[in-house]
Every structure is written in C-alpha cells, then in structure tokens.
Amino acid sequence: MLEERPILQVRGIRKRFGDRHALKGVSLELYPQEVLGIVGGSGSGKTTLLRILHLEEEAEGEYFLNVPGLEGRNLLALDRYQVPEVRRWLAMVYQDPSRGLRMDFASLTSVVEPLILKGERLYEALVAQGLEALELADFPLERAGSPPKELSQGQRQRVQIAKALAKKPLVILLDEPTTGLDLLVQATFLDTLRTLKRRLGLSMILVSHDLSVIRMVADRIVVLYEGEVVEEGLADQVLEDPQHPFTQELVGAKL
C-alpha cells in the first residue's frame, strides 16, 4: 500500500555448521530509515545472521540490497572479489571493539581507514572527515589521538560508530553493541543511535539479547528462536502482545 521498497531483504537464509542447523530459512526486510531489532537467546542464530548480512559468512538463500548497481542481484551468489563493492554500503559495529578497531593506534586512524580504502589520500580531507564522524558519534574530540586501548568501553563503541559513519553507509549492522556497558553509558549510546537515524536517515539492524535495549531504539522487532523467525511486528506490539511462547517468556522475564 505504501510504495516504499525495502532497502535490504533476505529470503530463506539457511546455514549449517556441520550437523547443526544454525539458521533454518530466515526471511526479513529492512526499510529505509528504520531500526530493526533482532532479539533472541544464545544459540538463536542472531549473530550468525548478522555475519551473513555483512558477507563474512557464506549461506544458502537470497540476499538483496536495493542500491544502484546491485538491484536484483543475489549477494550470496557473488564472487569473492565483488564483496568489497557490496561492503561499501554496509558497516558493522561489533560487540568486541578489538574486532573493528586498531586498539594500539590513534582512534582517528581506525575511523579514517574505510576512507583510505575508498581511495581518499589527502591528509587534510581524511582528518576533517574523521573528526566530523567522531563528532557525529558524540565522541570527545580531544581524545581522537588516543588509541582505543586507553579509552573506556563506551568511548570505544563510539569510535566504532564513527568508523561506520565515515564510510557513509546505507545500513549499519550492530551486534550487541551495548553489552557490557553500564546502564547510563548504554542509554546515552542508544540515544546517539536514535539521533543519527533521524538526522542522517540511516537504516540499522540491531542484534541484542536484551529487550530493554531493543525497545529503546527499534521500530520493528524480529524474534529469532533456534534459527527461525518465530515472531515479528511493531516494537510495541511484540513487547505488549507477544504471541510465541519464547517471546512471552522473554517479555515476562523483563517486566
């Protein structure tokens, strides 16, 4: 009814690790300027799904990004050398910052790395864009020269966000970005995500086991359970009128 098309769409994603079926046919859509929350327990397959979306993991099924040059192409069937072309539209924020950042070098270095990969060589331009991204991420600029290993966990996650933003992606994938942060740091971090979504019109997929994190930012929620989507809906709907036994238990445990 709305003419809007999803910016990201997956259909029937399957993934096996040996005999274990991690994902058993997952389908979902992400719309422009939307935060989609994926909630699930450990072993639900949520991190695996995110890694597949970031093309870090191969899988069966279909995966489409609605961006110029990629429309109608199944990204799971691409050759390896085409992966960078897809990745330029995507950014990933990891639970463990050392997976996304160079812990021993100035934070600014990590932030501008995707720009260098994109071909930017001018030192002044790199610094300017890096600082701009750090500022958008609400990172204290006077610490831009400090390596992530000397920063707090909350600040490291902001450097990861800045690195994601510097790339000017269409979709940011976040894997448990606030796990391990204390509550106040978590709240201000999620507040930054909400502001960025509104100001920059970004779309995000946020994976978390924590319903209270998801409810603070998600427009819609997908519930993963043992490798399957067992429920999806508007955020308030899934939280207030959960249908599946797992979701009812999860919501019940929260209230």
Place this chain on the structure above:
Amino acid sequence: MLEVIHLEKRFWLHRLKREVTAFSGVNLRLEPGEFVLLEGANGAGKSSLLRCLYRTYRPTGGEAWLRTPRGRWDLARLGDREVLWVRQNVMGYVSQFLDPRPRTTAVDIVAEPLLWQGLDENQARRKAASLLLDLGLRPEFLNAFPYGFSGGERQKVNLARALIRDYRLLLLDEPTASLDAEARKALRQRLEDLKRAGTAILAVFHHPEDVEGLVDRTYPLEAAEYVDLRSEAGSP
C-alpha cells in the same frame, strides 16, 4: 472516519495454557468530529479495544476500517509499515502513563511527531514548549528528562505528544487520571478545538465530568468471560 465490525481480541497465554477474551463483538461507528466515550467495568476491555485500534495489540477477529488520505484501510489486517504511517499521520493515542525514553527531554519527546511531519527542529521545539506550558508544565521542566517527574507532570508530556498534531482520530485511555484541575481544563479546551476541527475521538475517562458537554455518545462494553482451557476441552 472509523467503522468497527465484530472486532474481538483474545490472548493465548502459553505458560498458563489459557485463553483470555479481552472483548468480542464490538460494532462501532465514529464520524469526523464525533466524541464517543467507552463505558464498562474494570476488565471489560476498554483499554484493550483502544490498543487494538492503535495496533499495539493484534486484533484476533473482525474489522476496523479507518479513513485515511491514502484510502480506507482495515486496521485489523494492515501491514506493520502501513500502521506506522497511520500512527505518524492519522491517529494519535494517549496511554494512562508515559513510558519515558531515557535521556530525552520533555520538549524533545513532544516535538518528535512534528519532526515526522517535516518541521525543522527549532520550530518543533517552540511549538512543543508552548503546548507543554499550556498544559501547566513548569518552565524549568521543559528541558529536563521526565524520569524524575511526578506522575502528573509525566502525563502532561504524554498528552502533549498526542495533542501536538491535528490527528484525524484520537484514542484516549484515561488521560486525566493523574492530572490537576488546571491541566484538565487545558486538555478539555484542546479537545474541544480538535473536535470542532473535525477530529474523531474515542476515549475512556475515569471522571467523565472532565469532558461533560463534549461527548456525543457512549458505547458500553461488557466484561467478557474468562475461558480456562484446562477445564473446558473443545473450546476455541
């Protein structure tokens, strides 16, 4: 504006292996500018009906046709994306309590629906502040986080968020329960203006005298039966 046909809501509680009927067989018509008050005892399903129309709950049967600028849509079957659009453009809802977002100020909570509409941030904040002050919020609270507010102050923020836009349909769930006399008067005035401008209102009021003279009709809801599936084999 809204036509509800045989609407029903049942909850299936897995842990209790039990089905609970919130309401069933609701038939209701609401014209533009009409104010209908829902009546019924505790547990009759008044709040559930409003939540089903706002689609916080998923109706389990029946229809609810809403007139929108994009056509006549059945809220009972509408896709999630369309529901979001309806919430941002056609229909407002006020719950009994505000569930404040951490680290968001009162003004920003109220200004948000104006940003959806495309207003710039400064304009939106000015309008939001002015409505909050009309409802009697103390000026020093405008840029504070509502987590520390009293129940009444929070409710002013909650109300203002729904009243800031001229929605065509307003759903109000006991919005005055925690309000002082001044705020009730301001609310009444705002509802009167909206009604005159053609907004349809479906509401539950704990103290119907708050909206005396505005109500066109009342709609009675009767308490639905509780069905315990453990003892009644063969129930739906």
